[in-house]
Amino acid sequence: MEFPFDINQIFTERVSFLDQNLAADRWTARRPDLQANLATVIDELGRASAKAQQLTAAVTSASKLQSQRHQLYLLKDGESSGGRGAVVGFLKVGHKKLFLLDRHGVHVEAEPLCVLDFYIAENLQRHGYGLELFDFMLQHKNVEPGRMAYDRPSPKLLSFLEKHYSLTQNVPQVNNFVVFEDFFFNRAAVQ
Numbered sequence: 001m002e003f004p005f006d007i008n009q010i011f012t013e014r015v016s017f018l019d020q021n022l023a024a025d026r027w028t029a030r031r032p033d034l035q036a037n038l039a040t041v042i043d044e045l046g047r048a049s050a051k052a053q054q055l056t057a058a059v060t061s062a063s064k065l066q067s068q069r070h071q072l073y074l075l076k077d078g079e080s081s082g083g084r085g086a087v088v089g090f091l092k093v094g095h096k097k098l099f100l101l102d103r104h105g106v107h108v109e110a111e112p113l114c115v116l117d118f119y120i121a122e123n124l125q126r127h128g129y130g131l132e133l134f135d136f137m138l139q140h141k142n143v144e145p146g147r148m149a150y151d152r153p154s155p156k157l158l159s160f161l162e163k164h165y166s167l168t169q170n171v172p173q174v175n176n177f178v179v180f181e182d183f184f185f186n187r188a189a190v191q
């Protein structure tokens, strides 16, 4: 995704990590103009993701990121757009308190790291960028994909998880979250 400003000035790394402070680094934090452009990027990505998933409202926006304790990883291609850089996509994660059912229907209370939103620009999908971003997050958080929960995953995300992480056996839930069998390994049931 291209923007009418310099992406490389806002996001200095190939993968940037953003939280409530909405700043890719200390330099951006002190520049209101860069902060405004960063908010434009997040809003635009959130809208594109919602459209791709046919959602009526965006799950991700700059203001939501500021008010919720979620974290966002943003992948850029620094070489494109004549050296100004373009945004490839993003992955948003966060902890949620969930009441889940294990394979035997036993209630388990947990607060796992959840995948909340995930989007790679339309023309760049199926080129391995999603995997690059997801693997970066797994290393950064030191978490296994099977220990995470997935909020209303799209068919593309389910296919992605099966292909790259062999996650196939999901355990039926009564909420919108999907978890896999590994999730319940060594986790205590609610007494």
Ligand code: ACO
Binding pocket: 049, 052, 053, 115, 116, 117, 118, 119, 120, 121, 124, 125, 126, 127, 128, 129, 130, 131, 132, 150, 151, 152, 153, 154, 155, 156, 157, 159, 160, 161, 163
């Ligand atoms: N149809 C089916 N499966 C797909 C598609 C597609 N159009 N695109 C990606 N995949 C899955 C497949 O398993 C594919 O492997 P294959 O090409 O051998 O079939 C695999 O992902 C490719 O892996 P990557 O190239 O690393 O993934 P990509 O860069 O495409 O990113 C993502 C995956 C983020 C799901 C991307 O396809 C996307 O943005 N889709 C639209 C938005 C979306 O559905 N996001 C998930 C929302 S749900 C949530 O966030 C909780």
